[in-house]
Amino acid sequence: MSKLIGFTNNGGNDWFNSSPYGNKEIQGIPDPEGGHALNAPTSIPSPFARMDLVRKSFENIIESPNLLFLQERNRVIASKEDEKLVSQCLDLCEILFNYNIYKNKIEIIEWDKTVQIDNLKRSIDKGHRRLGEALELFLLQDAKSFNFNEVRSFYLIKYNHQVIGGTSPLTLFFSVGKDISNLELKSSKGKSFFSDIVPLYERDENFQKYLYLLFKSNAELGSKMKAFQEYLVKSLKFLGSINQALFSELNTSNPSDLNNNYVSLNSNKAGQVVEVLGVHLKTVDPNVLIKSIQKSDFIIYSTKIDDKLKPLVLQNSFNSKLNYINANWDTRTTVPYKAEKENLELRKLPDQDVIYPYLTVSDFFEPNIIRLVYPINDTKYFDGNLKLNNPEDTKSYLLPLKPLFFKYFDTEDLINGGLGKPTILIDETSVGHAIRVQLKIPINLGKDYITFERVYHNDGIADEVVNKGAIKEHQFALTLFPHIKYLSGIDPYYKIQLIDRDVAIKTADAEYFLNFYNNNSSSPVDIEASKNRSKKLKGDFSKITSTYYGLNKNFDYIQVDNGFAKGVIIPKWDNPKTGLDQFNFAIDFGTTNTHVEYTVGNSSPKTFEITADEIQAVPLINDKIDHNFSGTGAIDLRTNKIREFIPEIITKDTMYNFPHRTVISQSLNNPPPMGGNTLIDFNIPFVFEKNSDNNSRFFTNLKWDSRETNNEHRVKAFLEQIVLMIRNKVIINGGNLEETKILWTYPTSMTPSRKNNLRMIWDELYHKYFNKNNNTVDISESIAPYHYFKGSAKLEGLGSGISVLMDIGGGTSDVVVYKKNMPLLLSSYKFAGNTLFGDGYKDFGDIANNGLVNKYKAQFNDILENTNPTLCGIANSFYENQKSADYNTFLFSLIKNKEVLDKELLDYNKKIANDNDLKIIFLYFYCAKVYHIAQLMKINELALPTNIIFSGNGSKILNIITPNQKLLGDITKNIFLRGYNLDSYLPDGLKINLEKEFPKELTAKGALMYNKLGHEDVNLDEIKQVYTCLEDENKCSLLNAELDEAVLDKVAEKVKTFNNLFIDLNNDINFFDHFEISHVSFAKFQQIVNKHLKAYTERGIEYNNKMETGNAQPQVKIAETLFFYPIVETIQQLIQNLSIISANED
Template sequence: MSKVLTLHKLTNNEHWFSTNVTAYGKAQIDAIHDAEGGTIMPTSVPSPFARFDLVRSAFQNLSKNINLKGTKNDERLVSQCFDIGELFFNFDKLSDRLRIIKWDKEDDLKQLLKGNKSHKRLGEAYKLYFKEDAEEYNFDELKSIFILYYDNGIKSGFVGGTSPSTLFFSSPNDLSFIDEKLGSNKLFGETFYPLHKRDIQYQKLWYYLNKLPNFREKFKDISDYLSKSLSLLQDENPVLWREIGENGEKIIIKDFEKSFDRLTTGIQNEFVEVLGYWLRKSTIKPENLSDSGFIIKSSKYKSGLMPMVLQSNFSNDKIKYAHGNWDPKQIVPTSDPNPWDKRRLPGHADVYPWLTVSDFLEPHIVRLVYPVNSNCFFDGGWKGPDGSKGYLMPLKKEFFDFFNTTDLINGSSVNIEIKELAGGSVRVSLRIPIQAEGEYVYFTRLYMSSDSLTSPRKPNLEKNEGVVIEYQFGVNIMPFIKIDEPDFKSNYRIHLVDRDVDVLTYDNDYNLLFFDEANKQLSNAAIKNRNSKSVNTGATSKVYVLEEQNFDYIAVEVSGKRGLIIPKFPTVSMGDDVFRFAIDFGTTNTHIELNSTNNPSPVAFEISEKDVQIATLHDPVMEEIDRSLNGSRATAILDLLPMEMIPEKIGAKHYVKFPQRTALIENKPKYNETLHGMADFNVGFMYERKHIPKDIYTVKTNLKWENYKLDKQAEKRIEGFIESIMLLIRNKVLLNQGNLELTELVWFYPMSMLEGRRNFFEAIWQKNYKKLIGEKKVPLKIPESIAPFYWYNRTVRTSKYPAVSIDIGGGTTDVVVFQDDNPILATSFRFAANAIFGDGFTLDGAADRNGFIKKYESEILEILEANGFDNLKRAYEVIKDRQRSDDVLAFFFSLKQNKEIRDKVVIDFNEMLAKDESFKIVFLTFYTSIIYHIAKIMKLKGLLMPRYITFSGTGSLILDILSPKSATLSQLAKLVFERIYETEYHEDGIEIVKQDTPKEVTCKGGLRMKLDFNKEDSGEWDEKTEKMKTILYGTSDDKLASKRDTYNKIEELVPKVVEEVNNFIKLLFDLNNDFSFKAKFNMNTGAIENYKKLLEKDMEQNVREGLKIKKDELDSQNDPIEETLFFYPLIGALNHLAYEITK
């Protein structure tokens, strides 16, 4: 018998039969056979009404099973229903991609019915459905349907909306283009997610709705599903299950509504509802995600939510990410153009701060032409062969919002590793700690080599590829220390040398930016330009002056690219050791001695291995193993540091030591601005040691006697020199853990220095002491001739006979007579080493007419040339161009101490002169005239002839040229005193006391003096010296100057001065009869008569020239007489004599 074909399976009858079914209902629909088993969606059904029914049926079917499992179609429909609901719930998070469109059943249906023929038909169909299925689908209570429109910028479309039967429905279209992940679930994918595997708050929304009045009746299929889902949740998430309750009873409606706002379409007060039930939205509270295991572990960041740090290929799926655990397949972009605190989490709709590779790593890594000095700077752990090129840290400043430089240097948690690969590429890996115990995220970037300067490679951040760039520059930091003291005012000099001179890199613009521990950029660094480069030659240099602020790292900015320098500052607290410094700021040389509570013996200032003041970014070993810096020829990076700042080390064992030439180097500073020592100016440590190009630098000597009244720039130069010295002292104390504020300082001045000039210097010393040392103590000044005695008095006794202390400098000679260890008489005069080696009364220089230069210049230059000292020869040429004889001859004298020369040949100018018979008369006249003048004063003051004469000051080295034997000098002095006193010497005799380093004696004596640095200089020594000060006019009538005598009427004394000097010259040459100059000094006596005539020549003219120069220094002709006139004619005579001897 044939089978009857029906849509359902509710009959087994054959042939014709009658049925009592008058309409299709739920039973008939459920009985329809699906040959595909629910794997393919039905087609050719009206929409959206059929979609409402399909979704409701899917819920019904799944709810039949305790595990909510069913056909693929049913699981997809239910999963997509929940996906649509979750999009509504997270609308605010996705508002840039979602739009809610309201379809009003009453108004919009009327519009359709009023429309064209097609619209009208559609409206009538809708109206029919709404009427016929009103009870079945709740159409009678339906007011609006809210449609979701999705647009990700690539593809867009309607994806679903609200349903009166299941709350939500999805579009039947392919929705796989929706690339959204909420929690750990990918929406609209091939993996279907039941409710109990979804976001906690989203689940609570459903159970909240389920508790609302009549919801269970209106949405029975949903309620049935929720009941079974809650049972499954007990196993899936028992904590959440307990929060909801066995039947949802723990969901408090009022509390829920307080926590979750009503959802609007984006139009104010247009709320989204289904059958009068207001839909709620997830309140955007990023802090809800702050318990993620990927939160960066930072104790520093305090500015908001702590971000996550994320990387692709992170394998640990046990770590909580956002709403679930991490998916190892999750792709994390290595860059994101959005601010990191406004980004959506990868794979999620949540906006929560997160960081990726490009937030911490720069697109370029800067390669240097030398290895980094790893003792002083963090090098990223890069350890290549000796001399290998190092790198700046390719870290962005944002990294230090979360970590300090010490975290990176210690490397225990956060760490960076730099590894070179084949072909010059570099891999950088940055390890970052996260909250998950023992876990780290690694930001890794490959930097590709870029060998072409004409078309350099560009970074490709999408592929996470950076670029290696090589720059030629150097950075030096002074002092290399950080003081851990509240309110401590730091004072840094940072020296930058840009040696990029290739035509393609010449325009590179270098800039240094400084950041403190709080990662705040310091903005008040003064920038001082020192040098300028040209294409293929030279270097540009500048010094950054950073005062009263500490910095933690430096960003080097080069034409838009950046790299970081991270100093490994030693951080120390000030100790309790009290240092005392004595500074002899001399005409020719400056010397510094120091002692301290812990080390009371005076020592010369030095910078040793243990207290190096300056840190070079380049490894100092390159000075020895490869000065070409890997063939780059960027030697300016090495050479400009000692030229423009200081050498790395100073001391007897090193290239530079104190006493140091009193010379200042400058590069046309802007004198109308605030100027700084060790920035606009620096101590000329390389003067007389290296070639100093005169087109770049200006060297200033004779600072002590510069006319600051006529030349305002001279005042700033003097202060620049003193400030530079004070910086060295300050750094010395700090690096040796002394107490800076308790540091004591004494400086010296010649008694012949006018009070106005003395006050000028005192103001500068006090100003810089207060600025760089402190205010608890004060610097004190002591006459140059007083201090040496306090060093010599360990052996020199003055209880019976007086002792004479003679301090011979470059410009002045100071004399003090001591009795019973107390100074009783003092005098001072501008007759010192420069009287021999200077230019006489020629102020503009006359080196071409200097006898010593004329005789020895060729010989010395030949030695330099023969031994390959071309640099020194060029240095000499620059000095000679200035035509200052004292500078030229100081250069000759310096060669003996030049370490570079000593290793190959000895050039001892002192010894050359000591062997020169012809010039002996010059030194003999100089020495004897000083003894003669002192003997005259002492006799007039009624003093006994001295038991000792002590010598100090660099100028006293002249005595060794005359005779290395102190006994010979003593015999000569004895004869002079006997002639003046017209009696034989006392039985104890006379002894000359001097030492090999006479410049140091003044400072050593100053350190031994008992001085009170706790109160302002009362002028005690000024008063004492003023009382002791004795000025012998130097006239034939042996007249002493009174306090009332002024320069106004001094001209009338000129004839008697000439007469007195003639008396001296006669006495000098008469001594040869009793004290053979030939035998005692190996002097050429064959020309003795000619020497005498030369000394006597132009005597009156010389007196008047000396007086004119002196008067030019005065404020008024009514100023009191400051020094004897006796030596004026001898200054001109000795200069003339030396020149004539060489003819």
């Protein structure tokens, strides 16, 4: 049976005439795939045939109303293949329109038909020659129908070095026949090129505008690419039903916009423009592309940066319909948690081939979060809005933020939050105590937020690629001094303490570094000085590493880096008040104790304090919450901040207050070789006499000990810390720094050179921290206390008669005689508290042979061992230091120590007052001072005094002698009468003026009153007088060169005269009856008191010369009387002998 092979309805037998296939016949051919096939059923013999196939697909697709696959009953109008070829043609067109996005992967290669065919035809390879001839044949044969006669060159498009298509004179572009659906190229709308079918009306609006402008500006394209032109017409019509705004814009577009809005597309050959049929193709101007990206809703909202390329902020699983790049965000877009490129400028946007900066999770979050073993002081430091499942949990976390975050936002933005500001939340998950950190970053002009989130786990392994964080627990603490943000125009000075107690095996090698940043710079602030004072030891849990930093610039946050993890600390700064209040401060820099008083405006003097409302040194640790450092034993994090730094509160109601011991501490194992910095190498140890510190070495006697190496720098450090505390108080309380006055006191016995050195230090500190143009004011310790009593109206007759001020310190005593409140006579000498409680003329201390110490040491040790082992340890450390003065001062301090509960047991002053064997020494000491001033006053023919005023800590010894001031007055009058050879005293009598509660404070208080009320212009050098003991020979002054044997004999004679007078006093005022001085001690006193007086004088001269400069200048006058030199050593001998009187001797 015969079979008709053909697709026409023409029939016949054998050979018959038939017509060629037309469009009608071709469309009538049935498709066995029903039009759903995506690949051509036969191979395409040449690229030119492929071009024709694409044209045919356009002709078919324009028959479909929506320009997609169309089948009517069994008849396929537009096949899936048509749909694909048209879409791929548009894909190539759109890719090259956005060439700058894809240029790193796309190549455009010119194929010049004349040159390339000639090359093939001239080839020595026969196959090449035949190919050239065949191509030439095609080009000539179809020159008119394919527009080849108007084509100079074709342009091949390569992706990753493989051809994926080229230009076509029929449809602008054509794609290759092989499968290219897996190229992973995406459009701005998130569609996959060469895979997804996208009609023109669904594509990027800018791309649509470009195509219509291209054809509107080049009418010849429409006439030669009729199918493409018709496609544009029908796409525009369909667009009118779905996007009227764009439809209108396309209909009214101006052809001139083509060249105005776009730039020519170049091939890979520099300067070569890609063209089709002589029409230059265009591409998005790179600047326009950037501008379009910068219209994205994902642009970070930051008022802080003015970068030309503000980065986008992107996150996974974002589901809000915000504009990404000319299209809404596709929720399927994957954003890497850690970008491949560290440099933001080199990053490619997710799902785009665009190089443009964007931010992702790991740009702002550290891989690890630092967990602290204590709660953060959240009133003074930002805790990241921490929320824990158990509110009683006493751990907290540093902010796991990288410094890059602060390029875009200030610390205040994060702390205060609000509309358009970032917010952070740290909370505990319900699984395994993991910590979740959420960071909301404002975008879209602050109207929307991107949320970065990272969960930190306890397993210790972080992986940023999968957004897994790790918790690292560390034991460290930090304290800022001061905790204030300095106002403009005020030079900032910060000291920072870092304590590291990472003692666990895994973290023992941690080395901490701090970087300080301000909101205005990505570079750390310069650190002026830093120092490790203490160093921890592996396996020794009692050791810590302490590091100190000094900064002279403002900063806003601190990055902590210990090699294991990094974190950020943000202080919630105290904002100082602005004001004009004038502060005045007076500092009594004493041998044993130092005191500070101040006034504000016209107020009365007050003791310097740092109250809870004006804390200067603010720790990261929250001590207001009861905690035990989460059971880690890290108590040193709390205690060491005071040992080597500054207490938070310094008031009379706490352990730490003024007056305070004149003492400085430095590292025991890492001392500064020379020089050193305040609160870095040195600090005033407010724990001195209160808590132990085995990592530090303490220095007392700063005022006089010029022999100790580096002592001048220790003195400066001591005074500088006080000045810094004063300065901070002024700033915090709204004072005027430049109007602040600093007054300091000095003993008149101080040599001019030592006083000048001290003045240089004071003025240097004042110029640095307060006022560069003014100087400090120095006031003699001989003058200041008197004005306290005068200003308080406590003097007999209001000071109208003769008044004697006796200021007894630890190292020196100053005496001034006033007449009608005017100073007439002044004297100063080193015969004070340390004479009784020190080691006399021993160069290096001799505590083991100090009778007073040895008598009471065992008794105090027994009590302290049973009641307070810590204080017992401190006592032992003082004893080991060999200085009796420090040990005795410690025993006196116990009565005020808050840790001592039964103060009666440890009242050293009371024990000595009840010691009948030793009391004679204190009476002898007192009477020597009275006798000395009586002699000077008689020499100067002054009347008997009506007031004797006592000030200074040394005046507390009067309470040891007797609490009865009348009795003290009686013995004082007796001495004056004997000295003056008179029988009776003045009718007005003699008043003893003494402030028992705060004798040390009087000098500083008086200095302020002296300065406030105005004062007489008195030249102290003119009224200063030294009792030479040779006044009866008319020698009222002595040169060092004149201290010969005769002078020493004369001094010894004068002292012996006084000693005999003192012994005879017992006949007028019985020592046993009135002072309970034992008979045995008085007998021994008489045996000892007049021995070796000349030798003791000579030793005193030698010792004091060493204390000053090492050598006495021969032609310089002696600065103090020699009268007390032999008495100093006599007192040592008396203590040694009287302290060992046994009970049966009494």
